[in-house]
Amino acid sequence: MMQNIFLAVKKCQPQVQIKNPVMFVVYVGAVLLTVIDVLNAMMGVNQRALGYNVAITLILWATVLFANYADAVAEGRGRAQAESLKKSRHAVLAHRLDKRGQAVDVTSDDLQPGDIVQVTAGEVIPMDGEVIMGTAAVDESAITGESSPVIREAGGDRSSVTGGTTVLSDNLQVKITARAGESFLDQMIHMIEGAKRQKTPNEIALQILLVTLTIIFLIVVATLLPFSQFANSKAAAQTITIANLAALLVCLAPTTIGALLSAIGISGMSRLNQENVLAKSGRAIEAAGDVDILLLDKTGTITLGNRQAVAFKTIQGVSAHDLAEAALLSSMADETPEGRSVVNLARETAQMTIDTKRLMDPVFVPFSAATRMSGVDIQTDHYRKGAADSVQQYILSLGASWPAEATSFAEEIAKNGGTPLVVTKNATVLGVIALKDIVKPGVRDQFNALRKMGIKSVMITGDNPLTAAAIAAEAGVDDYIAQAVPESKLAVIKKYQQAGHLVAMTGDGTNDAPALAQADVAVAMNTGTVAAKEAGNMIDLDSSPTKLIKIVAVGKQLLMTRGALTTFSITNDLAKYFAILPALFVGLYPQLAVLNFMHLTSPKTAILAALLYNALIIIGLIPVALRGVRYRELGAEQLLRQNLLVYGVGGILLPFVVIKIFDMILTIIGVK
Numbered sequence: 001m002m003q004n005i006f007l008a009v010k011k012c013q014p015q016v017q018i019k020n021p022v023m024f025v026v027y028v029g030a031v032l033l034t035v036i037d038v039l040n041a042m043m044g045v046n047q048r049a050l051g052y053n054v055a056i057t058l059i060l061w062a063t064v065l066f067a068n069y070a071d072a073v074a075e076g077r078g079r080a081q082a083e084s085l086k087k088s089r090h091a092v093l094a095h096r097l098d099k100r101g102q103a104v105d106v107t108s109d110d111l112q113p114g115d116i117v118q119v120t121a122g123e124v125i126p127m128d129g130e131v132i133m134g135t136a137a138v139d140e141s142a143i144t145g146e147s148s149p150v151i152r153e154a155g156g157d158r159s160s161v162t163g164g165t166t167v168l169s170d171n172l173q174v175k176i177t178a179r180a181g182e183s184f185l186d187q188m189i190h191m192i193e194g195a196k197r198q199k200t201p202n203e204i205a206l207q208i209l210l211v212t213l214t215i216i217f218l219i220v221v222a223t224l225l226p227f228s229q230f231a232n233s234k235a236a237a238q239t240i241t242i243a244n245l246a247a248l249l250v251c252l253a254p255t256t257i258g259a260l261l262s263a264i265g266i267s268g269m270s271r272l273n274q275e276n277v278l279a280k281s282g283r284a285i286e287a288a289g290d291v292d293i294l295l296l297d298k299t300g301t302i303t304l305g306n307r308q309a310v311a312f313k314t315i316q317g318v319s320a321h322d323l324a325e326a327a328l329l330s331s332m333a334d335e336t337p338e339g340r341s342v343v344n345l346a347r348e349t350a351q352m353t354i355d356t357k358r359l360m361d362p363v364f365v366p367f368s369a370a371t372r373m374s375g376v377d378i379q380t381d382h383y384r385k386g387a388a389d390s391v392q393q394y395i396l397s398l399g400a401s402w403p404a405e406a407t408s409f410a411e412e413i414a415k416n417g418g419t420p421l422v423v424t425k426n427a428t429v430l431g432v433i434a435l436k437d438i439v440k441p442g443v444r445d446q447f448n449a450l451r452k453m454g455i456k457s458v459m460i461t462g463d464n465p466l467t468a469a470a471i472a473a474e475a476g477v478d479d480y481i482a483q484a485v486p487e488s489k490l491a492v493i494k495k496y497q498q499a500g501h502l503v504a505m506t507g508d509g510t511n512d513a514p515a516l517a518q519a520d521v522a523v524a525m526n527t528g529t530v531a532a533k534e535a536g537n538m539i540d541l542d543s544s545p546t547k548l549i550k551i552v553a554v555g556k557q558l559l560m561t562r563g564a565l566t567t568f569s570i571t572n573d574l575a576k577y578f579a580i581l582p583a584l585f586v587g588l589y590p591q592l593a594v595l596n597f598m599h600l601t602s603p604k605t606a607i608l609a610a611l612l613y614n615a616l617i618i619i620g621l622i623p624v625a626l627r628g629v630r631y632r633e634l635g636a637e638q639l640l641r642q643n644l645l646v647y648g649v650g651g652i653l654l655p656f657v658v659i660k661i662f663d664m665i666l667t668i669i670g671v672k
C-alpha cells in the first residue's frame, strides 16, 4: 500500500503522464491551477475564493494520483512474481564439452548458443537448451511453481529444458539455445514486469476514441472561457472561473476509463500469469477472448505423449526373430521416444541382441514428420518403419506388393487408439509394431466446457484416421483431421481464418511451429521443443491441453471489463451535466435552474460534489479493473446484455445518488 502510494506520486512526471492523453489533460489542469493558486495567494485575493480554488486543485491532483495508483497496484502483482523469479536467475557452474568431449568448467554467463553442456543429477541446468542425449527427471518448480518432476529427453517433443531448473536424476547433454540475458527466465521476468507491454490495436482504438471525446470537451470548455472575461453580470463572473471550467472539463472527459485502461490490460496479463500462462503480447490475450476454433495436436497434448511399443505382430511366413531384428535395426539411431521404446521392446521381450559395432557403415534415416518414416541402410539392406500409409506408398513405389495382413494389423491397433508402425526390410513387409498412448485424464469434461463457451475443438494429428477417430471419440473432441503433415496443419488454420474464424492452436512439436506461428492464439507447451515455444505467442508452463479454457476466460473477461468500464465512464457524464451546467450558468441564464432538479445547495457544492465523485469513482472501480467483471459461461449476446444493464444503467444512476450525498455532506460541513 505505502509502496504503491509512493509509486503513484513518482508517476506524476510529465513524460509518464503524456502516455495517457486523457489523464494528461487532468494533469495539465492540476499544474495550471496550482500556479494560479500560488499567484493568487501572493497577491492576497479573498480568502474564501482562494480556499475553494485550492479545494478544486487538490481534487484534480487526487484524480491524477488515483489513476497512477491504479497502475501501481496492477503492476505490483507482477513485481512480486518477477522478484521471486529473479531469485532463480543467477550465474551457475556449467560443464561445457570441448571438441574432444572433455568437460570444462565455465559459468553459465559464458555459454553461447550451440555449446554443449553436461548436467548431472542435483545440478542446475545453466541455460536454456535442447536435450541431445539422455533422459532425466527435472524439477521445474523454479519457473512453474509445480513441484512434481517432469521428464525431459532427447529426440521427441519433450526435449527443451530451461535454465534455472534442476536435474533430479540421471544426466543430460544439452545443446544451449540462448545466451545470458536473453534466456527464457529473462523473457519471463520481462513479460511479467510488463516492461515490454505494448498497447494492443484495440487499446489504441479505444484510446483514440477517448482522446477525441476529450478534445471535443476541451473545445467546448475553451469557448466558454470568454464568458468569464466579458460576463455582464457579477454572478456569472463569479461562477465562470478558470477553476470551474477546469473542473467541468475534468468531469466531462472520460477520466474513469482513461485512468483504469492500462490497469485493466496489466491485470489481464497477470491473471493469465496466475494460471501459469505467459503471454508474449497483450494482443494474444484479447484474441483469446474471441477465439472460436481450437486446434490441438494429439500426441503429448491430448494424450500423455509417451507412445511406447507394446507388441510386434508378424506377417504370415515371417519369423518373429526377423521382425524384431528389423525393428531394432531401424530404430538403432532413432532418438525419438517411440524409437527408443522399440529398441527396448526388441531387446527385452524378443531378447534381440545385435553387436552394433560389427555393422558396416550404417546410414541412418532419421524420423521426420514429413516422411513419417525412419530407418537405416546397411550396405544393400534397407530397413524402414513408419506410418502404414507412408510405408505402403514407399513399398508400392519400389514395385513390391503390400500384404493385406499389414492393413488389418494396422487397423486393429488403430481402432484401439494405438499407433501402428509398419516394419520393412528391402521391399518386404515383415510386420507391425503397436505403439500405445493414453488419453490424459479429465480432458472430456474440458472439451465440454469449451463447447459451452462456443469453441469448437479440432484434433489434428499425423497419425492415421483410425487411431485419430478412436482417440477423438475417447477424448470427446468435436472433430479431427488425420494424416496431417506440418504444411497441412498450417493450411487448416489458414482455411479457418479465411472463413472468418479466430483460431487458437496448442502444440508442442517442431512440426507444429509453422501452424503456431500462423494461429491467432498460439499456446506452446512448456515441455515442447524450442521451435514450438518460439513460434507460440503464449507458453503454458503446466503444458495442459485444455489450458485454453482458462486463457479464453481471461481474454473474454479482459474485453468485457474494458467494455463495461468504458460504458460506465461515458454514461456517468449525464448526471454531471445536471450537476455542473446549472451551477456554472445559472448566473447568466437563470432559466437553467430547472436543470438543477437534484436541488444541489449551491454552485460551489455542486461542482465540488461532481468533481469528488469523478475522482473517487476511480478508486472505487480499481477492484473491478483488477479482478475483471464476473465471467460466466454464457453466450456472448447474453453477457453483453447483462453488462450493458449493470454498467450502462448503473453508470447513469449511480452518480446522481452519490453527487447528491456529497452535496449534502459538503453543505453540512459548511461549504456554501
Ligand SMILES: Nc1ncnc2c1ncn2[C@@H]1O[C@H](COP(=O)(O)OP(=O)(O)OP(=O)(O)O)[C@@H](O)[C@H]1O
Binding pocket: 296, 297, 298, 299, 300, 334, 336, 338, 339, 367, 368, 369, 372, 373, 374, 385, 386, 387, 388, 419, 420, 421, 460, 461, 462, 463, 464, 484, 485, 509, 511
Ligand atoms: N520414430 C518414428 N519412426 C517412424 N515413424 C514414426 C516415428 N514416430 C512417429 N511415426 C509415425 O509418423 C506419424 C506422425 O508422427 P508425429 O508424432 O510427428 O505426428 P504429429 O503430426 O506430431 O501428430 P501428433 O503429435 O498429434 O500425434 C505417427 O503417427 C507415426 O505413424
Ligand SMILES: [K+]
Binding pocket: 250, 251, 252, 253, 254, 255, 256, 614
Ligand atoms: K470524467
Ligand SMILES: [Mg+2]
Binding pocket: 157, 297, 298, 299, 300, 508, 509
Ligand atoms: Mg506432435
